[in-house]
Amino acid sequence: MTRDRRLSWINGLLLPLFNVLxxxxxxxxxxxxxxxxxxxxxxxxxxxxLGYDEGLGYTLYYATNFVFTGLAVAVAFHAxxxxxxxxGQAYVGGLGIALVALYINPAMSAWIVIPLAISGGLLFxxxxxxxxxxxxxxxxxxxxxxxxxxxxxxxxxxxxxxxxILREVGxxxxxSGDFIKVSWLPFVHDIFASFGYKIARSPLNLSILVALFFSxxxxxxxxxxxxxxxxxxxxxxxxxxxxxxxxxxKIIVVTMCISGALAGLVGINELxxxxxxxxxxxxxxxxxxxxxxALMGRNHPIGILIAAFLFGILYQGGAELDFELQNxxxxxxxxxxxxxxxxxxxxxxxxxxxxxxxxxxxxESK
Amino acid sequence: xxxxxxxxxxxxxxxxxxxxxxxFAAMAGLFAERSGVVDIGLEGKLLMSAFVAASAASVxxxxxxxxxxxxxxxxxxxxxxxxxxxxxxxxxIVSGVAINILASxxxxxxxxxxxxxxGITPTLQGDERFLSxxxxxxxxxxxxPFLGVIYRELISGHNIxxxxxxxxxxxxxxxxxxTRFGLQLRAVGENPKAVDTAGLSxxxxxxxxxxxxxxxxxxxxxxxxxxxxxxFTKEMTAGGGFIALAALIFGKWHPYRVLAACFLxxxxxxxxxxxxxxxxxGIGEIPVQLIDAxxxxxxxILLAGFIGKAVPPKASAQPYxxxx
Numbered sequence: 125m126t127r128d129r130r131l132s133w134i135n136g137l138l139l140p141l142f143n144v145l146x147x148x149x150x151x152x153x154x155x156x157x158x159x160x161x162x163x164x165x166x167x168x169x170x171x172x173x174l175g176y177d178e179g180l181g182y183t184l185y186y187a188t189n190f191v192f193t194g195l196a197v198a199v200a201f202h203a204x205x206x207x208x209x210x211x212g213q214a215y216v217g218g219l220g221i222a223l224v225a226l227y228i229n230p231a232m233s234a235w236i237v238i239p240l241a242i243s244g245g246l247l248f249x250x251x252x253x254x255x256x257x258x259x260x261x262x263x264x265x266x267x268x269x270x271x272x273x274x275x276x277x278x279x280x281x282x283x284x285x286x287x288x289i290l291r292e293v294g295x296x297x298x299x300s301g302d303f304i305k306v307s308w309l310p311f312v313h314d315i316f317a318s319f320g321y322k323i324a325r326s327p328l329n330l331s332i333l334v335a336l337f338f339s340x341x342x343x344x345x346x347x348x349x350x351x352x353x354x355x356x357x358x359x360x361x362x363x364x365x366x367x368x369x370x371x372x373x374k375i376i377v378v379t380m381c382i383s384g385a386l387a388g389l390v391g392i393n394e395l396x397x398x399x400x401x402x403x404x405x406x407x408x409x410x411x412x413x414x415x416x417x418a419l420m421g422r423n424h425p426i427g428i429l430i431a432a433f434l435f436g437i438l439y440q441g442g443a444e445l446d447f448e449l450q451n452x453x454x455x456x457x458x459x460x461x462x463x464x465x466x467x468x469x470x471x472x473x474x475x476x477x478x479x480x481x482x483x484x485x486x487x488e489s490k
Numbered sequence: 491x492x493x494x495x496x497x498x499x500x501x502x503x504x505x506x507x508x509x510x511x512x513x514f515a516a517m518a519g520l521f522a523e524r525s526g527v528v529d530i531g532l533e534g535k536l537l538m539s540a541f542v543a544a545s546a547a548s549v550x551x552x553x554x555x556x557x558x559x560x561x562x563x564x565x566x567x568x569x570x571x572x573x574x575x576x577x578x579x580x581x582x583i584v585s586g587v588a589i590n591i592l593a594s595x596x597x598x599x600x601x602x603x604x605x606x607x608x609g610i611t612p613t614l615q616g617d618e619r620f621l622s623x624x625x626x627x628x629x630x631x632x633x634x635p636f637l638g639v640i641y642r643e644l645i646s647g648h649n650i651x652x653x654x655x656x657x658x659x660x661x662x663x664x665x666x667x668x669t670r671f672g673l674q675l676r677a678v679g680e681n682p683k684a685v686d687t688a689g690l691s692x693x694x695x696x697x698x699x700x701x702x703x704x705x706x707x708x709x710x711x712x713x714x715x716x717x718x719x720x721x722f723t724k725e726m727t728a729g730g731g732f733i734a735l736a737a738l739i740f741g742k743w744h745p746y747r748v749l750a751a752c753f754l755x756x757x758x759x760x761x762x763x764x765x766x767x768x769x770x771x772g773i774g775e776i777p778v779q780l781i782d783a784x785x786x787x788x789x790x791i792l793l794a795g796f797i798g799k800a801v802p803p804k805a806s807a808q809p810y811x812x813x814x
Contacts, residue, residue, distance in 0.1 A: 263795050
């Protein structure tokens, strides 16, 4: 094997694998530190997430959210942008969904209402990303800082909207009324039941198909369209992009809109699929989780599907740990997210010098 | 009128209390960013140190030991950030995000493991926390109208960390603008190559900056849980680290302006609490969320260059790679 081939194996496979393993081992150390047997914990976690129908349903349901936010972060990464605002875009996207699902004519067919509501999520998610994108492109304000600020603005906006506008008269808790029935996405167990198969009830709903659809769409868009090429080119080298006639400013705005729109889809799973109403903090943690998923999945849709499934396992398995063991709560998943982001992101190159020295050393020239 | 005056003084007093962790975190961020390392992890460091300080204060019965433990915990996180972003030249923002999320998860897991209650530590009793100090002469000055109220409510009656926060700002200014280290620090954030050419260690300077930042954030976190409150509670920093980051930008990385920005943002928070449900004649009720959002809106407008221009240190967020 030539040295270049070896280097690409190291960068493409070994390095990510070692990083993920390190994050797992570090989580194991945290378990030991709080007096929990990591192997026992892993068994409970895996059984809770995959061992029975209902658990698996929950796992896939959580994974769906991570697919959306993971794709959102990844698309932005390809253009060299760090969209840290998935949290806010998902939140405001939920408002777009709710506005359609609350106020559209209930006599309309679900075939019209559901795509409209999904578009509402896409549109509002994109809208929440467009101002930071514009400011980055045309005013030079750093997108990381502005998207952080927009997360807080989203949160203030949503509290205001839920408390003062969407809350029903006489209700105490800040949440909207029920969505109209035709906007509800069917549960997977109901679909199976209509074909005569009986599977356990879980919140898993048709959003998972939407997530798979958008994963394929993102893959096609990034690697098989002119725009996708432009985005990846601009992400690799701004100057090269300009010389090949690509306008990087436009790329920033378009990429961020796509990224925000994808994050805006969290609401279809959470709101149209399960809760059928808008409420506070339905998006909590998925935006940041998306960063971990994108980093772990190496910004590729297939990697993201795998990473999202893994985080689904952790979320659901974490709930089981919470239930089974006294010393652990499902917040262990948050710790693990942090460790994944640290080792797969910040310390991405930790093992590179060692791996290169042993597997692909520079040969002494003659 | 005197009622209004008292309310105004009390609101300012509340602002002072809210301001303290913002000052420590913003000064920490100032050192990091002046050295060319972006520090998104201020929030996580505040939270971690708040938790560790409250735990140590409760176990050892001393706020001072809590403070030291808090500073240590925050510094450990700062060094992880340094290890990732300076030594391994990783993405500074990713590493900062990791620290925030780690702190959020670890504080929840450890409260449960150590104190058997998810998200809170035991309440600190009596002198297990920093108590307020009554400055000398309150009784005498109290008789003077207006000035007496200001002295009693606003200036006296805070705990030691509050005074420390306000005292540390001129010190930071002096270090950054009047010492050799400060000159090197500013240089490494603007042009690391020049610093390297002059024979100084870019990595060493950045580590020093992060170390100072870690210690300062540690004090800010300890203040939250052992002085301002009497225990750690879940996510008690409530975005303070990010407000500090906003204040840092709003104050254009200059200690005194940053202090002013911290105080402005703290005042807005204190005002939001006081204005809850109050109907102002001619305007009506101001939505509390709007006041809450004001620091972020102001910072965005500033960043957009509509009111002045905030230009960060040039080498900020770029790992320094030595040419061979």
